[in-house]
Amino acid sequence: MLKPQATSTRELVNLDGLWSFALVTDNEKEQAWTEPLQKGLEAPVPASYNDVFLDRAIHDHVGWVRYQRQVIVPRGWSQERYFVRVEAATHQGLVFVNDTFVVEHIGGYTPFDAEITHLVKPGQAFRLTIAVNNELTNTTIPPGKIEVSANGKKKQTYLHDFYNYAGLARSVWLYSVPEQHIEDITVVTDVQGSAGIIKYTVKASDSVPSQQIKISVTDEDGKVVGQASGAQGEVKIDSVKLWQPGAAYLYQFQAQVRSADAQLTDTYSVAAGVRTIEVRGNKFLINNKPFYFTGFGKHEDTAVRGKGHDPAYMVHDFQLMDWIGANSFRTSHYPYAEEVMDFADRRGIVVIDETAAVGLNLAISSGLFGGVATPTWSHETCNDKTREANAQAIRELVARDKNHACVVLWSVSNEPSSSEEGAREYFEPLDLISDLFDVLCLNRYYGWYTQMGDLEAAEAKLEEELLGWEKKHGKPMIMTEYGADTLAGLHSLHDLPWSEEFQVRFYKMYHRVHDRIESMIGEQVWNFADFQTSIQIFRVDGNKKGIFTRDRKPKTIAYTLRKRWMGIKAQTNRVSSHSDSTTL
Structure with missing residues (x-):
């Protein structure tokens, strides 16, 4: 699917701005969703709606909402075909033109469009309604579960560790193409x-x-x-x-x-x-030269906007990545806005592109909270319908991002329960590559979730595991997540967990191990910045593993990482300057 583009033969109208907005009540029939919204709430597009309003009922809403605005088809489009395009509707979207349903899309992070040439004429105004549903079930990507209390209130639970922001977080467009296009x-x-x-x-x-x-x-x-x-x-x-x-x-x-x-x-x-x-042995080659990943797992997450795309934050984040010496990031844990991919192309930043298949691991819940472990792969949990949703997410991701030079790896899932019975049956149909992956991407938290605070024991366990993977597969490995929650401004003479001093010591331990493993080809720390999560007893206003705070202020570790990564960058440049640039 081609992104709308203004050319000598095509035109586009950006529909961002303030839209009329309302929650959909459980007793409100779908036939009524297209009725004109009375004067009331207005929601910004693009933005998640959860944190914009002060009403707790909106923040915690589970179910459908609707956005609405008037649109005019340009008079000059009389010889053209025209479409409505939605860059993202989290996690399900329905589009209506006046009272006519035109398209449905399931999946919250990839675009969809629909032709409306037959529904409205150039020069005419029409009522555009987009209904958005944030519900997650065992057959959605990401998965979740909805519980209904005795008073009928819905509660959404999910296993992914970031807030379930919802709404129209990216742009909406009206665009034209010629009849032959x-x-x-x-x-x-x-x-x-x-x-x-x-x-x-x-x-x-x-x-x-x-x-x-x-x-x-x-x-x-x-x-x-x-x-x-x-x-x-x-x-x-x-x-x-x-x-x-x-x-x-x-x-x-x-x-x-x-x-x-x-x-x-x-x-x-x-x-x-x-x-x-190219992957050659235990090396990852870009233009026939070994590449070492330095960078982050990130999130589309900012105050008030939630997951709403913001070009100012995007540019500033790339500036911070450049300052710290990062050469890459992973789109954890969903496809990012297409503008981000375009910008990475232009800035020369390498990207691991990931689907929204996160939370496919029910064992995590039993491990954190106790109780009987529920199997992840079963008819009642993640099943064939879940896998098909995962497959569709992969197809749409590749279709959207296949031409981006920045994309060097596709990630089909984050932290699935790969050791459980049924995991291979789930993933094998989703992947055609050798048994099953070219590069091993590992998320490890020795010294935090295990061996808490005992970095000496953590170092031994980490090295033991990495050497085991190296011996077993001989494939290149990237540490795509490692980190420790750190409260900015908390200091300790004893380097206690949650302090900035402990975070520094934690990362230095990991880097010592990375430097001793021949097959290690990169490190992407968790996370670029602090981010919001659901309300949890061990999360105080979100996840605090950021190298930067949520408002992008550096913690002490940022300077430590900058020294290391700038050194790696300088060494790489020295090696490249001595190579024959015409030999590829």
Whole structure:
């Protein structure tokens, strides 16, 4: 699915702003959802609605809400087809035009759209209603459970350790395309000697002959460096400039549909970074050079906005990553806004792209709170319907992000109960790679959740396990989570847990072990910043494992990490400067 784009043949209208907003009551029939909302609450889009209002009933609401606004189709679109696109509706969305239902989407972090050309004419106004449901069950991704009390009140529980923010957290668009138009583009890059290769597939509407599709590739100066024709093929770029971590270079791959008399019908451009990715033995190679991941697990999480996309926070977060020496992050634990992926492309930041399959581990609950362990993989818990939702999430993630140069790994789930009976049967159909994964991504908390505060014992256990994985598989390993809750401003002469001094000592221990493991190819600490969670007895206003506070102030550990990661970066640059840049 191509992101809406303004070109010489396409137009788009951004529908962000204040929308009329209301909770949907349990006795309110769906037929009434499209009725005009009376003057009352207004909710910002994009934003999660939970923390915007002061009403606790809205903050804790479980079920449907509805957003509504008036929209006018531009008069100039009389010869075009036009669509409504929702970037994300957490976790289920229904779209209505006036009183007509047009589309449903399940999954809270990937976009969906619907054509409305047949429902409203250019120059006309219409009532756009988007209903959003935040409920999680054993067959959703992520999973959860809803309990109903004696008074009929719903309570949502879930196993993932971040708040279940809901609503329209990303942009909503009205956009146009020509009758004959480009529907999708796939680019795959390779390198041959000093030349770059862009292999492409262009999907156009049914009435477009392949020979009417024209391709051109331009460099960052706007110079055409390659051309081709047809719906499939490849473009060769001589003396290619590679997309490198920390040094992004993006070509513009432009597809055009031309009429039989060579008139331009439609055009769309994709930013293409030429680079190669390879796992060789226990090394991870980008452009044939070993790459060591430094960075974070992150969250889309800020005060008031919740998961609402905010370009100011995005730019500031990337500035902080650059300052600290991070070269990568994981989209824990769901696909991030597409603007974030575009920005990572332009900034040369490497991304591990993850689905929203988090919380597939019922053993965690019994381990934390006691009681009889419930099997994760069963008909009553995570079952075939859950797996299909997981598979659909993977398909939509890859369809959206397949062309991003920044994406080097796909993560199909976070912390599933992989040791339980039934785990292989669940995951094997979701993955076609070798038994089953190319890279081992490990989340470990020795010294925090186990061996609490005893870092000497924790160091021994951590090294023992990592050496075991190395001996068993010989595959590259990334420590994708490790950290300790730390209250900013809490200090201790004895380096006690929760103090800033303990957090520093904790990370130094892990890094000593990382440096002794040959197959270790990276470290992404948990977490970039403190973030909100559900109300829990061991969570005081959220998770405090951030290197930065929720409002992006550095804890002491930030300076320790900066020294380490800047040193790794300098060493990598020294090695690269001595290599032959034309040999790939």
